[in-house]
Amino acid sequence: MIEKKTPGMGTLALHAGHVPDSETGSRAVPIYQTTSYMFRDSEHAAKLFAIEELGNIYTRLMNPTTDVLEKRVAALESGVAGLAHSSGQAAITNAILNIAGAGDNIVSAAQLYGGTYTLFKYTFKKLGIEVRFADAEDPSSFEPLIDDKTKAIYGDTVGNPKLNIFPFEEVAALCEKYKVPMIIDNTAASPAVCRPLELGAHIVVNSLTKYLGGHGTSIGGIVVDGGNFDWGCGRFPEFTNPDPSYHGMVFWDAFQAFPPAGGANIAYIMKMRLQWLRDTGNCPSPFNSFLQIQGIETLHLRMERHCSNAQKVAEFLKGHPDVSWVNYPGLPDSPHHAAAGKYFEKGMCGGLLGFGLKGGKAAGAKFIDSLKVFSHVANIGDAKSLAIHPATTTHQQLTEEQQISTGVTPDFVRLSVGIEDIEDLLADLDQALKA
Template sequence: MTQGFDTLQIHAGTAPDPATGARQVPIYQTTAYVFRDADHAAALFDLREVGYIYSRLTNPTVSALANRIAALEGGAGAVCVSSGHAAQIMALFPLMGPGLNIVASTRLYGGTITQFSQTIRRFGWSAKFVDFDDTAALEAAIDGNTRAVFCESISNPGGYVTDLPEVARIADAAGVPLIVDNTLASPYLCRPIEHGATLVVHSTTKYLTGNGTVTGGVIVDSGKFDWSASDKFPSLSAPEPAYHGLKFHEALGPMAFTFHSIAVGLRDLGMTMNPQGAHYTLMGIETLSLRMEKHVANARAVADWLERDPRVDYVTYAGLPSSPWHERAERLCPKGAGALFTFAVKGGYDPCVKFVDALKLFSHVANLGDTRSLVIHSASTTHRQLTPEQQEKAGAGPGVVRLSIGIEDPADLIADLDQALATACG
């Protein structure tokens, strides 16, 4: 029987502990697991049997979280890792090699742009950045060495909504997977796999956990991509020497990417999520739908008030009817356009900084997706490493403030914004 989202966010991927009957998922605070005998150990190491070996690879608490998120995203499997940035590297790891590239949206979190434009070059990989609304440019950017297309469902910081079905069509025609960062939408607002995504990544630090306590990341595999359709993905289609010539896709089908990420990715890269962090995130997910409904309602109220304020140049929230992305948001995110957006303070950089410093209820932090409302000046922080041109393309210009709207009383949030704007603009 197909269960609803509200049921899955509480029950998916877990059952009462068979040893104790514990209803909540226990924190399995252990590094290793006892084998039944030598044959059992050999079977586990050969991937002939599924089980627990060592917590760098798998852990029951972390596995419960992975299974729950996979269910919420409609994926075949998932792998939890130590952070959102780790999830991005882990998503690319089975696909890439020296001389290969990805095609990425210009509208990405500043740290992701830095990771793709600078850090991955140390692996011999490269990235091409394209405006994904320019479909001709996107198609032209994909070449024989492209191994993935990458975007965010709702972009950080501007709240831009990507046309996922169109981007998926282009990626599919080129025979490469579409990877979608769904952090800002969460699976409650958008399920990218339903729109053609191959892989979905999250920083679980944000809305999935929702309480600003632990970092984490996850990669969800749709299980729908044919890794053996070409010779582009030998890690998944060709014999793996470390496992006696096992061909992951041939042997494991829809679970090939997930098992490779555990058996090779976590084994060798070690970007492991700890069980305590997984436990916090499991507890957070239990209220995801309730929180997202409140986040969205508050964001709509705050964005509407800001748009009508004469001290504000513009607001980027896709939930506003005036947004160029409004129709797309209603089509792809019918429950709401998220709760993160930017606005420009009239006067530019100086009033913008004064505004941030004058806020009292909003917390000035480098995070988002918390129950608390958060603010940051992206150009001087999260997008500081980018050039002015890159900042503008990413929607993080010098006079722009990023808001992550929490679940407080919206009247209190508006009052705080009002007094800060009065301080900043006179």
């Protein structure tokens, strides 16, 4: 007999969170393009609003198409529940606001996506939330920043664009010691390459715009709850005190072992849905959720090609006379090569790489303008190959010192390697370098 086992990544990507529509038999996930939903009767409506029964009320809070998306990504990330947002930036914002307020702080790796760094450095400061930056390449730099007001440790699985790999093991030990959750942005890796919840993280954020959606058609973000943190530990009174905005609900009492979720701890994600999504309204469009589901169905196949192509591009650039350096975790001389082998799926090191041109900033501009197959856009994770000069675009708002801390130098070009034929990608890079 064949022993039953947990479904693999490819099966989950195609089936998790959905069964064919019972009324029509639709095999594809339908687009429920509606604002609201009929209640069976007054008692049904009252139970839904009291969370005595789960169901659809209003698309700002939930939607059947988006529900499949949330369940599917949660399954891919080995989590218990997900909450989709209108953008990755909205997901990151709510992931922090759900547990931190004025007077609190979080400790974050400095090696972040530029938009996240700006949010943490400037916007959260306006809300009274302090973000203290540690060096993810020096795990010992995190602990001195933690105090009794610290509500989370945050980092990117892969620093974008520095391509360092987060020190999961060391930070997981700190989270256990100080009873704080680890929140990880897994966008630059995707769950096909790395699953932070299996490495000690408690919350995972993904930009659905990138590898999960995969086709550059729709903006979105998602927060996945690992169900593996004790929100009743005493550091998070907002989970153990009554919520006056929701008829005195105590989230930890109501959702630490929620029967409709199979007894899982979904307190974090339900608090986010019932407070932050309700009040800030940054929900996704059902049509965007549908498009992202289509992308996820081929995630496991695309990521194999992204990673394979990126490895070959890195090796090609490494030997090119006009290139001064190459940064890619798949190269044996990369300082992050060992960590990639430890934390990533075998043989997969992601689709992002960086390199420096010997001609510096001016050569970088000429190179970008000479590309024909690679597209010059401010995005990553598209099926199409992309290129950008971060110092003058995505990281332009940062000071030179801040740019250097995130891995951005004047000569630096970032590539998001797509799934085209590798011979065409190498030929395009070669002709642009010669130009």
